[in-house]
Amino acid sequence: MFIENYYQLVYKDIMTSKEKLRKAGLRPTKQRMIIANILLDGINRHFTAENLQDEINSSGNSMSIATVYNCLKKFRNCGLIKQIETSKDTAVFDTNTHQHHHFLNEETGELIDIEDDEINLKSLPKIPQGYFNNGVEVLIKLKKQD
Amino acid sequence: MFIENYYQLVYKDIMTSKEKLRKAGLRPTKQRMIIANILLDGINRHFTAENLQDEINSSGNSMSIATVYNCLKKFRNCGLIKQIETSKDTAVFDTNTHQHHHFLNEETGELIDIEDDEINLKSLPKIPQGYFNNGVEVLIKLKKQD
């Protein structure tokens, strides 16, 4: 907990959004900086494109939904955010880019984080020839009792 | 392998599609029997709604795409098939209803089965109060080397 807070502080303060974007290989446009300011504060969050546009709007800014989608794809492709693997009808993104896992409440669709070290993935199968393991995602589906 | 074949044989032959549907609590309509004949042969398969409609057509039958979707939802809800948790733009279903896992080829979108016993899920986190574990799905994302 202490370390997490420390990390968030450092992450938040040491680099400007402009620097974070450049480091990720993205041209720091006005729109990307607005989004980076919202998303890249070191706090773990799940969100959809629509959620994000709402946040952009409540921050006093605005931008085309096409730009929101463009940015999310760019941010995801260069690893600034992650897309969660679920069969929900809307894409869900995650600001936590470290390997971790989720509970999925099957009734509500809610996703709850599980830290990587809470799951013991001892034996994994042999990775197919010519490929490498680019991340493991565990989903534990939850149903209400009774 | 021997056991699997034996199982498939039994599963295929012991119950008619009509009986399987009834056992699952579904009224055995003409359309559901056509689909059950295609899907419930004990062979593990991944497919989309469109894939299935193609198979229906090549079997000499035909049905509305709305019916295909209706049936898939019913079959899934009563456990005759499973929907795979991935963020692909099209829903992917699986005739293997036992707990198992997948490799996801991130370049092609291809899904490859992993048997449950190939992954050692020793420690799982505490399930939230009032819920129970309704299935664990592990996804190993693959990328091409180099």
Added chain:
DNA sequence: CAAGTAGTTTAGAATGATTTTAAAGTGAAA
């Protein structure tokens, strides 16, 4: 700093998967 260019944003149209609608059809119970 000026001009050029590649990359970006945008509104609106287009796409594609899935769902809805409402009317006609059908399985099963009595």
Added chain:
DNA sequence: TTTCACTTTAAAATCATTCTAAACTACTTG
């Protein structure tokens, strides 16, 4: 056999996401 709830259907509707192509803007080079 009648009845009724459930199912199927074609077509329209919906909804998330992508495309289009024109206007804009960040960076490079001179």
